Amino acid sequence: MRGPGRLRRTGGVFAAVLGIAAGALSAVAAPPAAALTPPVGFTADHLSTYQTNGIVWSLAEANGVVYAGGTFSTVRPAGSPTGSNTTPAVNFAAFDAATGAPTGCSLSFTRSSGTATVRALAVSPDRSTLYAGGYFNAVNGTAANGLVAMDTATCRLRPGFSPDFGATVRALDVAGNGTVYAGGDFRSVNGQTRNFFGAVTPTGALTGWNPDADDPGRTLKVTPDGANVLIGGDFFTLGGSASHALAVTSASTGALTRAYTGNFIPSSAVVKDIVTDTASDGWYVAGEGAGGASFDGRLAMGLDDFDQRWRDTCQGATQALRVHRGVLYAGSHVHDCSSMGGFPNQVRKHLTAQSVDDPALLGWLPDTNDGIGEPVGPRALTVASRGGRDFLWVGGEFTTVNGVAQQALTRFADTPDTGAPAAPVVSASAPRAGEVRVGWRSSLDLDDSLLTYRVYRDGGSAPVHTTTGSSLFFSRPQLTFTDRNVVAGRTYTYRITASDGTNTSGLSATASVTAASSASPYQEKVLADGADLYWRYDESGGAFAADASDSGNGGVYANAPSYRATPSAVAGSAALSLNGTDEYVYSDRLHHYTSPTPYSVETWFRTTSTAGGRIVGFGNNIGTARGHTSSVSDKLVYLTSNGRLAFGVQTGSSSARPTVTTTDTYNDGDWHHVVATQGPSGMVLYVDGAAAGTNPATGNRSYNGYWRVGGDAMSNAWPNLPASTYFAGQVDETAVYPSALTAAQVAAHHGLADTPAGPGDSTLTLTPSEDAYVNGVAPNTNYNDGQLASRGTTAYQSYLRFALPEAPAGQVLKGARFAFRTSSDPTAGSAESHSIVPVTGAWTESAVTYNTRPTLAASALGTITGASRASTDHSVDLDASALEGALGSLFPLALTSSGTDSLRIWSSEATAAYRPQLVLTFGAE
Template sequence: MHDRSMSRGSTSRGFRSRRSVTALALALTAPLLTVPLTATDATAITAPVALTADDLPTWQTNGIVHALAQADGTVFAGGTFSAIRPAGAAAGDPAEQQAVNFAAFDAATGAPTGCTLSFTVGEGVATVRALDVSPDGQTLYAGGYFGAVNGVGVNSLAAIDIDTCTPNPDFHPAVTATVRALDVTDSTVYLGGDFGTVNGQTRERFAAVDTAGALTAWTANADEPGRAVEVAADGQHVVIGGDFFTVNGANSHALAVTDATTGAVTTAYPSGFFPNNSVVKDITADTSGVYTASEGTGGGVFDGRAAFEPDTFAQRWRDTCLGATQALQLYQGVVYSASHAHDCSTMGSFPDGQRRHLLAQTTADPALLGWVPDTNDGIGEGIGPRVFALAPKDGTDYLWVGGEFTTVDGTPQQALTRFASGPDTGAPTVPQVKVESIEADKVAVHWRSSFDTDDSRLTYRVYKDGGSTPVYEVTGDSLPWSRPQITWTDPAVAAGETHSYRISASDGTNTSARSAAQSVTVASAADAYAAAVRGDGAGLYWRFNETANAYAADSSGADDSGVHWNAPTQAVADGAAGSGSSVGYTGSQSEWTYTDKRHATPSAYSLELWFKTTTTTGGKLIGFANKVQLTSTSYDKHLYLNNAGRLYFGVYTGTVRTINTTQSFNDGAWHHVVATQGSGGLRLYVDGTLRASNALVTTSENRSGFWRVGGDNLDSWPSRPTSRYYTGLIDEVAVYGSALTASQVTSHYATGTAP
């Protein structure tokens, strides 16, 4: 649950009008202007996000923070730890202070206050699992597994007088096991956990006591642990969550709505609404609705967030990200979440790969927003962040985050961090730039969109020849997992001239450094090979002549850029088709190149590249797959070498179908390969000559995915090589949305090998 007292004297629960923010791929054509363009700056922070992602200096614990609450600018933290220390300090630092499972901090400074409480137990390990503040801000309620607070005997539930920072000796309801969740009204303390009795009476996993500790009539007996409890905005209902399958005998799995007085189930969610292997870990609510966080184990789980209407409790939306959501916080129309989300591909967002621990969505729409600070998984269960509290002080709202993480945005910081409603001080990343002149009298300036952890709309400024005034300005959308290429063609150049370009990115308040200057001499004639590739309709064309960074520029005009994963060797001074350089792959299982964009399955396509190798362990040259940073589980439409150096081209139609060469091509020379599929079936060309075909195979697996170069899964495919990953050079990669003809292939080879 989440503390209601934060709204006193604060507008932190107000809501902005809905505005969806998505990452859009951009294909921008330069206007024929020789004067600087002006554009409206992106404005930090990109609405509807209203919190920065700049982590503020905050004291740390030496263990796990399971619970947070706040009152009047003081933040209370509970968990399993024994000491606290300053931001930036290592464990054992001389400034470290004893703190037995509890600490209190100034919301605005992150430093400890004078409130010290010790939560202990005679047997086992004491822990604080839930904290909540009474609506009048006078009392802090704590739940967990403990037998005393500052020596005052209690039974896993305690009341603390906030003004004096002392336990109330008259409040000691007898709870027989761990309390995991609390929500408090003016008259009632609702609790959930592992217990079976309270004050000697049967209350299975959920109960309610009054502010004196006496048991109330509210009864919501569940068959499995309770993990969340939240009073709905109408005050007439209490929403409960956990592992359970029945509540008061009613079939309701993981979530149920109960009458706030009696506990009778008013809305049930029978098994199947949430998968049986998923539970609800957190619930929060306001007048806009009820929002839940789920965690699952095994296949087919629901790990994401769901929104429910405030009156009918019918589901409004559900996201399908995978990665164990632990906590939610509402703020100005946005649902902030703590998880270790690693796969949001079913929502059209990032595929399975890097874990992202802090995300945001609007209350009206599950699409992910541009607020993405991050932690690591940390210690304990390796969950990462576990709990939120929103604490206003002196006109600023602070979002506190607790958990078991040990880093925040790559910097050591354990168990606690915080963010604020302002000011935004973080600049976007520096744009990665590629400049080229492959058409007569033209310079194309390509760059990979920057990213900013709280600004998804950025303004880019292009500076030419060392000038201090930008010659071009444009605004574009991006997210850390979707950084589309932007291209500007400079209209004010002439053949033979040499020009240099630098680019900065701004969020409207903070501006990145300018990129390193890149120079180019303007061509007097088109590059013949590039003209052939572009002229025949390539929708992806990586020339692989960048010298650094993870960016592979697309020269096709479609701005379908690539990302080098784990640094294959760039700028190898040995290129095909007159390019002058290529990329080298070492056969490592952690190195390849993938498209930034997700693609629908093409009905007709061509794959083209040049390769040079002496490998005897084979490997994949290019293929279509469902993952970008991990080994794919869906993979076809690929070209690979077997150990003998023979080329295979295959698709999956429900059955693996391949064609292959009988000649080996691991002879250390450059070779041109084109694989096509369309109405004419499969065709495989090497060095301008058709080497294999099958006219009957005209379809492939119908899944969206990403193009990958340099390696990926090849399990269960014919003549599977020793290695999935290619060792050698690759250059001039192109993908087309049609099947090239034999004459086009022959022409490309001839042009690429011409002096």
């Protein structure tokens, strides 16, 4: 048995969404079906199954037969519309678990007045007897009051078993000794007082089990050792003692073994289902509440101590649970998991899966609709085995399954997966000379979170790149491939497939791009300054907004804005037009900000609107429909109705909104550059390269959310609230940084856009003619191999020599940058800065050592920062004026540092694509 306290994890639930350990399957007797991401054991492909014309409230299984009880009068084959091909089945039906067709077992549950219904089914441990409870007074014309027993071998009622329940039976379970435990709306059993819970012997005689609840019972389960009964419902007291909605009771007397008081189950919530699992030594609880502060999710509890192991606080009224091979399957209408670090309020999902060891959602998401009745979708789950296969049966109020008409019943199996992933959505760009960057939004597969992607170029049959990536419906990160085998001026096409290992999507739509001969100076500066979200809006259509940074923070275009608007703010890049009504872009990955972490938000915009609107900001939701917009907003840049710019934050959870607002107006139809920063010195709003206002506030709201461009909800607490919360106009070059940009950096960005590389400019990329590094620990050793290194303590220094050309006739050196790739060494990245300095002393590649190292100039040409990861490309701007006098000569550079953290990059001996480069841009004087 598991010791107390094991696996009681509540933090970081969704940060580890796809990290479920294989050890969770230690009790699995057979592997799951092919092409499923473990530990999921059923495909999301629903199987052909008979359906009913009403609601299925309960399911049970025995010997390969699944029994359904509910409120219905007929069954019909899959695909048959309501009223056609029907077979009478009055509130009860039995089906072959493997075929989904009726078995011929037929019982009719009726009442002389009122609406009869079967609400609970349970099978005896020896599988010989099925007990059916509900609201009825006859079965096949024979008098019966709320509970009957049926022989599973003959489908006949067991004579002599005729207990009398005073009202509806909603919950049943059978102990190993044959005792039948019941819960529901009744206040008496066999004429004796039993408030909402009672039990009878195999002969129907009343037992002494009497929890004596003050409100109805909804569910119950006998513990595997038979010593206790776990009960759930609406109650607040049992036998006069407090225990709301959940309790552990003695199996013999009904006395409290364990009460749950305080706010363990909030007063506005009830418990709808309880299941046990001996393999995990646990029991699991389904909650249904009212409001965000209630309880709608799942609890994992220990059978050893009856303590909580974990709690899922998602909202969505959980109705039914079942554990199978280490996975907890649930029927609910989950729609908001923001309280546990997950997705915000959005469209309902009705079937989910979690490991019994962790509340993180797994990649299993077939779906139903809400259906008829309340409506809440699924109401009951059971697992049945037949013919060497396992089947998960689902019953409820739904009328569709995976978008196909199917009422009240469906099933899934551990048969081979037949559903292919969706085709990826692809974007291609040419960020710099010698590179094409292909990005795509990871695909969605309803039973596979880990997929394999293959990139095909120019219609080829063999992939040029293969990689894997994980995704769920609420987390679909961007994946990228950089093609360095390209020629400037040539056009390339790319298509991608996604595969679960068995099923492969069709090819994506073609993404086409022409390889560039030079890089955009503006883009290079944005990346060099550390942007970890950078949307350039160069897509020609579709829903995917590519992130030009290395962070994979792709975006989603909502409601089909107008693509590739011209003229753009920055030469060589298109802009995006937004209608001011419902068009916007949101980040496809949940972000968490903890105050007072520094950040910067940057974008270009132009508009003539007099209604204002949110240009860019952070919010806790991604939708536009009521209830799906952000209830919390922060870090906003918005335009007031009179054309002024405002930058505001929300302080803590209060209504305070520290804000900077300009005095000038900017709805003049021209492009304007806006940067909003917040850091230890407070808030600064820059417009067109210069500071336009400040605020000393350093704090903001700490929460999970999404970056949004173009609009979202805004409360009246925001100063100068615009008439429209959606922006009408164009946006371009949106970037977010994990630091507060300096005034010099902001001015440089603005200046680069003002003076972009023109058609007469030329770019030349140089690789070192010599490079080597030295090591203070081995002062007489020459290091001339595949890497270069820099560190201050136990010093490394690197030296590179470039043969600089003369400037082309009539041109001058306008820009220079040093490009490199950190090596694959695990310690290659550095959190510290490293300087690029001219070398003034003599050295040669084959002879330089630490003891013979050359002298260096006092002033640096540039500084490397943020190169903290291995195998990552970086680019650093250099002082072009310092290089201009050296044109036409051999020019040596050094990489050096005063810190303790080493930086390792590939040298000229590495593969051609990884060699360091000096990129020079020449243009007219």
